[in-house]
Amino acid sequence: MDKNYHSVIIGAGMSGLAAGIRLAQYGKRVLILEKHHLVGGLNSFYSRLGRKFDVGLHAVTNFVRQGIKQSPLNRLLRQLRLTRELFDLCEQNSSRILVGGQALCFTNDFSHFEQQVAEQFPRRIDAFRQLVTRIRHVESHPLEPFVSARKILQEQLQCPRLEDILLLPILFYGGSREDDIDWTSFSILFCSIFLEGLARPFEGVRRILRLLTQRFRELGGERRMRCAVERIDIREQKVRGLVLQDGSYLKAEHILSSIGYVETMRLCGRGDQARASAGKLAFCESIAVLKEEPRELGWDDTIVFFEEQERFHYRQPPGLVGPSSGLLCLPNNYRYGLDRRLPEGILRITQLANADRWKAILADEGPEAYARAKREQAHALFEKAKKILHFLHPSAEAKTPQLLDLDAFTPYTFERFTGHINGAIYGTPHKVFSGQLPFVEGLQLCGTDQGYLGIIGSMLSGISIANRHLRQG
Template sequence: MKKYDAIIIGSGLGGLTCGATLAKKGKKVLVLEQHNLIGGCATCFSRKGMLVDAGLHEIDFGTPEMDQKHYIFDQLGLWEKVNFIPLPTAWSIQVGDQHYTIPHKNTAQALKKMFPHESRGIDRYFKMMKLQTKKVVRFPFEMKFFSFFFAPITTLPFLLYNAITNRTTGKILDDCIKDSKLKRILNINIVYYHHDPYKFIWSFHAIPQYNYYTQGMYVKGGSQALSNAIASIITEGGGEVRTKSDVTDILLEGNKAIGVRYIDKKSKEEVEVYADCVVANCDPMIVYQTLLPQNRSYAKDLQITKNFPITTSLISIYMIFDKNPNDLYSDMDYSTFIVNPTNFEKDFKESDCENMSYEEMDFVFVNYSKVDSGLSDREDRHLGVITTYGKYEDWDLDKESYQNKKAEVKKILEDRLEKAFPGIMAHCIHSELSTPKTIQRYIRTRKGTPYGYDQNQEGYIGRERFKSKTIKNLYFASAFGFPGGGFTGAILTGFRTGRKILDPYAWPRKLALCVLFGFGISKAIELILRSL
């Protein structure tokens, strides 16, 4: 019977990146995906003769010195497989008749022109973002020797301070900025991550935000092209990626994971496959409550899994237009945040959108035709997407009430889009609304979260561990793990888990070398001093 080095349950970006990391080192990998498409939230589906991107609006892309994705893509050989399209600006913000365009690269200078009275605060805010980003640009086991050697002085105190203080984005903005409008502008895209800036941890804001301000990117051909490219690294390494393969059980030998059992949805057959390790790219609760045998205790693992809150999801309206929005509105940006003027005037401390109505909640409209997205080869097919915060409990309704609410919310947001861009809805030939329950049905996460746990806690202690405490050879690589959700977070999580599987002793080995090196240096200094 064929045996693999690793079986990965699920084909989200975390699982695919983990698999590709293993495959590049010669490991035989099998990825099992229950859906007919790979990628999880990084997929595209067809509507009206074009591709619709299920999840990707843009990817933050800093410089190689500030963004670890460069290093990961180098390691995987991904650059030649994916075409990244630079976006024209970070985004625009429309508040009634007011319009703010946030550029790349010279962002601080542009903001100081808009808010000259906040120049010192803006400088401080950007310095703090840069410091936060620079300090975590490498996982410790990927640091070069001297960076690792001096980390107890240069990096570790900073990370310990972060973990102890657990500063929030709201707290940092309050410390740096006085103007509530500017705070809202700096925090405008929180709907991609969270709902409350006073719970949203600073590092999860600072790192992607700093890199967004450097450059935002879209993947030509949509997020499906990114997922397919990473999957191709696995297959080129001799591995397999199987769709319509629904895992039902993780097979154990004692307390060790040795394989999985799955249903082949095409043949309706039950299949068992075996491997040296099993990686779960899915909600950890599925692993403990469904996939593992229920006649034993997983208390150590479940204590971690149950402790973290899940309140953040999305609603999206996928819209297809028969005319290019750029021909209708010459100044329409790639991403435009539509803000209710009344909401904009509120004190920043009232920014929590968890209980806001859809009439007042901020949302973003993404105009994919602003760039050469590769989603359509027709002149009469153009994708636009409305996205904002969604709470699962608002949609946990009976079938009729659920459909009625979908229609109601869709109309509210489309009417608000029409008000911002008069005449646009006359060219909308298709629209459909996705809710947290849609996401739950599609990727099977609790409360339909695409981000895993709420990003409320600094450091890895606020996320799922990369390895089970009770089951040997069982690993995790998903948005629930460290460093967190989103496309970048999932990629980093998958890479981290893959590298730890490949070399579990990398960190202790580097530490031992540093101790020996330090001991040697101290002895050399001692000998020199004695000879003087």
């Protein structure tokens, strides 16, 4: 165990893998430790009844077409020395935002969305265009202290409905605090969803994971699976090593942790100090396998972000699942090309969930009650998804989808498989933008809690922290 590694990375999610590749490209000896038997973390996959299901990926954000040079996607490809063909990114069909019965459509062509805003909010279009100009000029370094995006939208747009329409997809794709997000993160996500766009590899997340793991291996990177880190050994304010779950000790002077801020503080024996910062916004997701392609049912949207009430609420729900807002994803509705079709129809629906409530069922009533609640919620979410889609496509109402399989994940599932406290996908609201934990030398954070969100964001975070690490020797 006493091999001399330049860096040890905790976690084989998107950020950990990207950081590992970047360091290994420079000939550094790198080891990734992962507690699960699969790579990918929040963006992984699993098998059930002979089918493979993606866990994370609804949409790869930041999609730009060939020829556009300055973009996060191209920066990522350059830094990892990968070509865009390898990712096989296929563009979305079109997506919708539905608030209080009003729907706006967007595609990967921003002018289409702008046109929709002009048609539905003719008196706010100038303010919207000014907002977009302001967003384009935001530096991609998040601001401290917190600057409220909600407040800026209120002042700039003076239109609660349009404010909600813009916040809905952005909070569902990266909101770690209730009803708001910091202005820089809002702007980064706005660019990645609306000004750039959404895409998906035909094969889903497995394509990306295979690419990353192959590249890491080719470069000589080492990986240990089912190898959870129990403790980070810190003495005289310096990292000295890691204690692993099996009790063994691994010497290490440079550690990159991708597991989250509060989770990393726990490993450093400072969990009490950080506990209050733990994120509490978690989700339930249900995945329905259908006999029909969604298009055959008249459903041609790629993603639908919805809020059934008049105002958008993004809060921890009091019940197991948040009642009125969420998002639907129809992975069949990407442009894979004429000769490529997913074998079955897939409909995913995600809503906010209360981690404490789910864990209480398990603790107080046992695994059977938990499994029953999960099944019930999976059906309730599926019914909700059909209701939303029927509202958007009233002429398709006569066709009833035939359900082949239905599964669900709860906040407990996410916590159990990825270690994120409360199953909070977007981590703590108190991001560590520098990646540096002040009390210790040799330990840095990468991934979601460094403030860069989603698949592309977390990989870029891993790369930027690895680059800094390389500069420091």
